[in-house]
Amino acid sequence: MIITRPRDWTRITDNLASIDAKGVFLMGCGQCATVAHTGGEKEVLQTKAVLEQAGYTVTGWAVGEVTCHLGGTKLESRKHHEDIEAADAVLVLACGAGVQTVADAVSKPVFPGLESVFLGNVIRHGVFEERCQMCGDCVLDLTAGICPVTTCPKGLLNGPCGGMWDGKCEVLQDRECAHVRIQRRLKEQGRGGTLGVLPPKDFSTKLKPGAVNLRDKKGGDRP
Amino acid sequence: MSRFREALECGEFVVTSEVAPPLGTDLSAMRRAVETIGPHCHALNVTDNQGATLHLSSLAASRVVLEMGYEPIFQQTCRDRNRLALQSDLLAAWTLGLRNLLAVTGDDPRSGDHPHAKGVFDLDSTQLATIAAGMNGGHDMLGRELDGATDFFIGGAMFPEAEPWDIQLVRAQRKVEAGMRFFQTQAIFDMAKLERAVEALRPMGVKVIAGVLLLRSPRVIDFINRRLAGLMVPEHIADRIRGADDVAEESIALATEQVREIRQIADGVHIMSLGLDSAVGRILETKDS
Ligand code: SF4
Numbered sequence: 001m002i003i004t005r006p007r008d009w010t011r012i013t014d015n016l017a018s019i020d021a022k023g024v025f026l027m028g029c030g031q032c033a034t035v036a037h038t039g040g041e042k043e044v045l046q047t048k049a050v051l052e053q054a055g056y057t058v059t060g061w062a063v064g065e066v067t068c069h070l071g072g073t074k075l076e077s078r079k080h081h082e083d084i085e086a087a088d089a090v091l092v093l094a095c096g097a098g099v100q101t102v103a104d105a106v107s108k109p110v111f112p113g114l115e116s117v118f119l120g121n122v123i124r125h126g127v128f129e130e131r132c133q134m135c136g137d138c139v140l141d142l143t144a145g146i147c148p149v150t151t152c153p154k155g156l157l158n159g160p161c162g163g164m165w166d167g168k169c170e171v172l173q174d175r176e177c178a179h180v181r182i183q184r185r186l187k188e189q190g191r192g193g194t195l196g197v198l199p200p201k202d203f204s205t206k207l208k209p210g211a212v213n214l215r216d217k218k219g220g221d222r223p
Numbered sequence: 224m225s226r227f228r229e230a231l232e233c234g235e236f237v238v239t240s241e242v243a244p245p246l247g248t249d250l251s252a253m254r255r256a257v258e259t260i261g262p263h264c265h266a267l268n269v270t271d272n273q274g275a276t277l278h279l280s281s282l283a284a285s286r287v288v289l290e291m292g293y294e295p296i297f298q299q300t301c302r303d304r305n306r307l308a309l310q311s312d313l314l315a316a317w318t319l320g321l322r323n324l325l326a327v328t329g330d331d332p333r334s335g336d337h338p339h340a341k342g343v344f345d346l347d348s349t350q351l352a353t354i355a356a357g358m359n360g361g362h363d364m365l366g367r368e369l370d371g372a373t374d375f376f377i378g379g380a381m382f383p384e385a386e387p388w389d390i391q392l393v394r395a396q397r398k399v400e401a402g403m404r405f406f407q408t409q410a411i412f413d414m415a416k417l418e419r420a421v422e423a424l425r426p427m428g429v430k431v432i433a434g435v436l437l438l439r440s441p442r443v444i445d446f447i448n449r450r451l452a453g454l455m456v457p458e459h460i461a462d463r464i465r466g467a468d469d470v471a472e473e474s475i476a477l478a479t480e481q482v483r484e485i486r487q488i489a490d491g492v493h494i495m496s497l498g499l500d501s502a503v504g505r506i507l508e509t510k511d512s
């Protein structure tokens with residue numbers, strides 16, 4: 001899921017002040033931002049209270065089912081048409097994809113209420129870790145299911161680097177070196193010799209902006 | 224051919240040390256350092272934004288060392304340049320007369336003076352060595368023929384004291400397969416571990432140049448121990464330095480003993496003097512010092 005964190009409050013109020021906004025409509029997200037406790041119903045209502053305390057009028061609020069879904073978000077905005085029209089701005093408590101979807105669905109100025117930080121694994125309730133950067137050229141087959149692109153702070157395919165000490169990472173010293181973990185797991189699985197020198201990565205698979213259209217060629221690139 | 228390479232390949236015990244280019248355009252301090260330590264060394268490493276902090280480029284500074292009549296080891300880190308820039312600088316280095324290359328990963332920008340920089344790491348040191356070796360064979364990383372090849376003497380870094388050793392050893396082997404012919408190690412404090420490394424690596428056809436770091440002040444010890452998470456400077460050595468009446472003198476005495484031991488074990492020594500350049504001659508016990 002997409003991990004978000006609250007955006008610096010003064011940046012939000014500066015944004016609202018920049019267009020002299022007094023009335024605000026709030027939009028949350030029922031998916032990732034709800035799980036991340038940043039843009040679910042609870043957080044939307046908390047934000048509403050804070051805004052009102054600061055003298056803003058909250059004209060209405062909604063929590064879109066999947067705010068990054070354009071069709072759903074258009075539908076949701078239509079339901080709240082009057083409240084949105086009454087507002088000067090829409091503040092979105094969702095990831096950047098959700099913010100842009102809302103911006104496409106409504107005509108009012110839209111501002112981000114969260115910072116989008118990474119694609120996260122939910123380790124347990126409230127604990128998230130970045131394990132994949134969606135590089136489009138996955139090497140997990142060779143690295144025993146541990147991603148060096150993401151979990152090695154330098155993103156090295158071949159490691160450990162010269163800073164590894166006692167199995168620990170040089171950059172994040174409280175963590176194990178990703179390459180030590182990879183080598184150990186490969187060994188445990190009897191695949192010790194399978195990881196030679198990995199060649200330079202193909203970064204063209206990650207060129208921006210990514211786009212997939214399953215309607216093309218009757219189902220996209222799948223075999 | 225590089226004199227440094229010749230010496231190593233003849234089995235001579237080599238001495239290297241390092242100089243840092245300036246933060247700015249005034250090269251006089253670097254020149255003074257080169258004049259002081261150069262005469263004791265077969266080659267001098269010229270660092271590349273060491274510690275992820277901004278300095279004049281290793282490429283230009285290596286050329287300065289060469290023009291002063293000494294042999295540079297051009298250091299290239301993977302932190303600041305992508306594969307296009309790295310290859311382009313390799314070609315430039317060769318045309319500038321630089322013959323020795325040290326391919327290293329580089330410290331993360333988070334630990335340097337530009338913590339907001341994007342660490343490039345388009346390649347890692349092994350991949351960089353592979354590419355440099357390819358250029359020696361007359362082609363770029365895509366296999367296209369070069370209009371004029373290189374013939375670098377390629378080396379890398381290794382850390383004989385870092386555990387787990389089995390993983391370090393495999394790593395070193397891959398680096399040799401990639402074309403590295405010499406290793407310059409990080410500071411050695413445990414000679415038994417150096418011996419273990421040399422014994423394992425020599426049969427692979429790679430030379431091991433052991434690092435000696437001048438522990439010129441207790442602050443240096445604290446810095447190393449803090450930055451490297453583990454206890455890199457063993458207690459007995461730290462105590463010896465901290466308890467000395469004249470810390471600088473004691474560190475020189477210690478380094479001198481280490482060099483003597485390393486002469487019996489490795490193929491060379493790499494002195495990191497941390498600015499105490501005038502001590503390098505004494506540490507090496509060369510006649511004219
Ligand atoms: S290699 Fe890592 S970043 Fe790339 S797709 Fe696989 S898990 Fe994700």
Ligand code: SF4
Nearest residue numbers: 152161169170177178
């Ligand atoms: S110690 Fe390991 S995980 Fe950390 S930066 Fe180096 S190679 Fe990557």
